[in-house]
Amino acid sequence: MEYKFRDIEKKWQTKWIEEQVYKVSNQSAKPKYYVLDMFPYPSGAGLHVGHPLGYIASDIYARFKRLKGFNVLHPMGYDAFGLPAEQYALEHGIHPSVSTEQNIHNFRKQLDNIGFSFDWDREVRTSQPGYYKWTQWIFLQLFNSFFDRRNQRTAKIGSLIKIFENEGNKNYPSPGDTVLRFSEKDWVGFDEKQQQEILMNYRVAYCGYGEVNWCEALGTVLANDEVVNGVSERGGYPVVRKKLRQWYLRITEYADRLIEGLERIDFSEAMKEMQSNWIGKSYGAEIDFRLSPGSSPGPDGLVLKVYTTRPDTIFGSDFLVIAPEHELLQQITSVEQKAAVEGYIAHVKSRSERERIAEKKITGCFTGAFALHPFNQKQIPIWVSEYVLAGYGTGAIMAVPCGDERDFRFAKYFNIPITNIIGKYYNGEEANPTKDAILENSDFLNGMVMRDAIEVVISRLESLGVGSRKINYRMRDAAFSRQRYWGEPFPIVWKDAIAYPLDEKDLPLELPLIENYRPGPEGEGPLANVESWKARKLETNTMPGYAGSSWYFLRYMDPHNDREFCSREASDYWGQVDLYIGGTEHAVGHLLYSRMWTKALHDLGYISHDEPFKKLVNQGMIQGSSRLVYRVDFQGEENIHEKIKNTPLFISYPLIEKASALGSNETIIRKIKDIFHPGLVEFNGITFHPLHVDVNIVNGVELDIGAFKKWKPEYTNAFFILEDDGKYICDVEVEKMSKSKYNTVNPDDLINRYGADTFRMYEMFLGPVEQSKPWDTKGIEGVHRFLKKLWRLFYDEQKGKIWNNDKATDAELKVLHKTIKKIEEDTERFSFNTGVSSFMICVNELYDLKCHKREVLEKLLILLAPYAPHICEELNWHLQTSSETGQTSRERPSILSSTFPKAEEKYLIESLKNYPVAINGKTRTELKIALDATQQQVEEIVLTDLTVKKWLEGKQVKKLIYVSCKMINIVL
């Protein structure tokens, strides 16, 4: 009986569905465990082998936890709103809901092939009204809330209104408008519109104005990566920054909470560091620089606020720099500099933010204005440059060239004199950002260590009323609207320029069906073209992709609830996601937004935990391993015979390597002459030109020439210059997996050839889940052979059934229990690749022992079931339904619900250890010594050993190091 994986896998996949073995209940006496994969976007390209890597890892872990006695929630669904479907609709006129549906269907088929243990009854799709009703509902909660800084928590906006009525905003400064001050009397006197505008500056979800990449020619807003060199990627039309009304989430208010929460979750240090760098909390001061009277056309008394983290360097400030977008720029620019500044602004405007980041060249322009140093009233020139960003701090800096690299380069470039305040710490060649120097040229700070001077300067600024302590965050509020169609509509109605929320009972506000996906007038979303929508004064923006994905992990707990987004009972039971697996690309986007939403929902009393993900594992990227063939191009073509000119000629890669090592193409040319009739060949020289070839027609690096000829019609008559053994060898390059490079591999093909169990194990065998690595199909055979070998422990091709009920020997039990222990440890620490190796070692050893005993095999199958569920269920079924047990298939329990075996130490203990014996750190021999031997006994055994003696000849032993259980080292 042979291993018929196709039949076996089909059979069990069907049976598992019939028997609903993956159905999970919210009621259980068992402890809960929640395993989640990052929400996939169902793209039209389908799955390639890189996608399921994380899903397989999480599936193994979920099945493992189930065997360990947990009630495991392991759901899957789709982040179904998104730009690609809308783009596809624009190009092909197919409604996004139709193409999305189609893509999901294909996606599901591919997933099902792999044999995952998802509870599909809990599937969610963000684009379904039943789901986005609750996305809209949560948005309304955020809209109707503010962040109470005093208690560091989200609170209802109603309580803020009460506060305003009683005491104005003196204890609750507005995060959106820092200068806004009003009393309780003022508040009552404000009209509706004024009150609403004020509240908007407090709301967690609020409306404001923001700059976007606006492309007039396309009439649409572009993402940063759709803008290249200041023009649109598609079409090459000019792109400018344009202010548009946008929705935002006030995530900046949560900055401290988000930093604090990192201490309580199990993310990698790298991931935590990326998040806290992104949040970028910095301590510093805001300092007022008064404009020098008469130096600029602006009114007297104008003040330029700068933000600095190094107030101690204030006497080293040789110039100020303001952002090109800064609101004071126009006012302060002198008449003489006006034209130059305007020219510079025009230059900056044409550049995307991305380009400004990457720019290394120094640019800038003098404004003609001067400011007064707050302490010594020195005149300081004000410059404008794109390296200062309007969105951070105050949009202006005091430049200290001796201490800051960018300021230094700027000063050098524009010949601005540099003041040295740190003495010998500054060498005139480069800036030195030290805090340890003793200050010089710094007035009242002279002689002070820089790090101590920081506080001194801040107190002095505050006492003089020209500055204040200030904590800043690098993070900005999250833009929460898109001028697109395929997203959640905002439950907002505009009346008299005031945004009013829809009533909860009117949710969901359904996305209308449209046929024209073109943007609306003035860059609004396509909804602005819908008459009925406009008539109801509904918001025409839609929500961004991360809206639906910021809370989906809660919906899985209670997916069919139409009264709540998730019942408190369900969220209390399932709580945090215990294990979250996904890529690092979501490090600062999705993972921060979901953490913020969870905190808000927690503060408002809807859930009991305030961090969504307890543990995060990042899967590495699978890169493509491309195969290249080299086509020979002839030079001096006019002399070449027609026949040759039109015949594609390919040369095996090692031949090119050899030729280039020799620096001569002579051998190759001789071979070409051998192939074609010598009389037909007449050319000046040859060059080689690489072409991507489909990796699926290359076996390792050897091209399947027959398949290649069939691959494209123009290659039917191709000629090849081969290696001496008649093979065509390809070149290899590791690059991104993509259709255009012909290096994508579809899991369906591999499953068809080797089965899902082989595929699952091979993906894991490739290397650590966290690590990025190129995909190479060669090697999958080894894993397939392993499963066949496992099968042969049960069935022999000739003899049939060979497993028996004999009592296992100690040696056999040792193999088993060693494996139990190893698999348990490896699976627990997500080291699936070494887990697979351990299974191979176990089967090899049982094979050598000729062990076909049920007592051993039965437990091995349970261990292996999370990795290769189909073959284990099948073999287990054979074991359990045999005549010996008298059980029928009806009584047979699925192996998926077995209990993970316990590793028994008694089979593992050893009394002897084979010690490596090193002399001066180099291993020279091995000695078997009792584990409980004393230092003295060991010395005696070692020093009398013949091999050791040979090495010791004539030398004095200085020391003998003996580490029990590890090794022995003799120092001479």
Next chain:
RNA sequence: GCGGGUGUGGCGAAAUUGGCAGACGCAUCAGACUUAGGAUCUGAAGCCGCGAGGCAUGGGGGUUCGAGUCCCUCCACCCGCACCA
């Protein structure tokens, strides 16, 4: 420019806590069984050297009886980004 990651045989990798570098597999080679082999089994193999032995974890330096692992320094490649004052 900033931030994060990775460098070990021909290839994917292992070495969990500073203790036998290269487990397990692919490819390769030799052999067995076979009408046949792209099935299966047995064996060899890091590199240099006939050998004794020497050299090897991106390069250089250090700590240690002992370093892939710890410290310093340099290099290469990959990923992300909002020039963050």
